[in-house]
Amino acid sequence: MKVLVIDIGGSNIKILATGQPDRIKIPSGDMFTPQQLVPLVIENAKGWEYEAISIGFPGVVKNGKIVADPVNMGMGWREFDFASAFGCPVKIINDAAMQALGSYEGGKLLFMGFGTGLGTAMVYEDLILPLEGGHLPFKLATFETHVGNGAMKKLGKPKWKEHVYQTIAHFNHCFQPDQIVLGGGNSKLLDNIPDNCRLGSNKNAFTGGFRLWEKSYKY
Structure with missing residues (x-):
């Protein structure tokens, strides 16, 4: 087709x-x-x-x-x-x-897209599960307010990266994926890619x- x-x-x-x-x-x-x-x-x-x-x-x-x-x-x-x-x-x-599905290579996949906000989704075999994880509460606000573009501009990149790594760790602990794909334009700004993670691509x-x-x- x-x-x-x-x-x-x-x-x-x-x-x-x-x-x-x-x-x-x-x-x-x-x-x-x-x-x-x-x-x-x-x-x-x-x-x-x-x-x-x-x-x-x-x-x-x-x-x-x-x-x-x-x-x-x-x-x-x-x-x-x-x-x-x-x-x-x-x-x-x-x-x-849609990005999560394009990134899928098997097992239980968690996609986290860092851009204007935080896009999240999971894929497991034939099941695609969209999430609104960015709206979950975090530090008296939400994860999205701490890792979106607005947070980067307000806090600066070092503090923003700290929040991103904390967010990845929380989501990894909560959802227990086999792998996390880090997508969105801002994921490329990370100095280190955490264990169990890989960078995605917009082509996905x-x-x-x-x-x-x-x-x-x-x-």
Whole structure:
């Protein structure tokens, strides 16, 4: 099956289709809506062949449906009919979960994406489990408020890294994964990669989007 993968972010939308050598990046922004997304994707993917679409969405997705509009983009995502708009079957999954699936190599995998906030998900065999781990309480706030971009700017990189290592240790103890994949742009700033961890790649999001159509996953 030829699949178009759409990875939605607060700054950019990234797309890639089966058999294409390079992804295309499309600017988004804090007022970006699905009504803007569809024609931009169709235009930029002109000439690409695809019969189905995977969408990685930066928010809560349940049973393949967006539960709420994202806090860092425009409105209208929750009720939007992507399949009708694109004219083909569409699967929607949390963006961290899509990266986790693309990173999966067996066993019980925990994905932690350090970027604007903290994206978390687990994969075990055919089960994809999106998590909202960044919203768990930590030091009178949440993990996300201590390891997101805002914390790095406010506290400086040394203190931010200290919080990141503490967060990884807490999640490792809590979820007992076989391996942790550290994704997101900020994971590359870490000086040392903890035991039981490896760095991921943003390309894994596309791998996850392609895999989503290869067999029946529970998510």
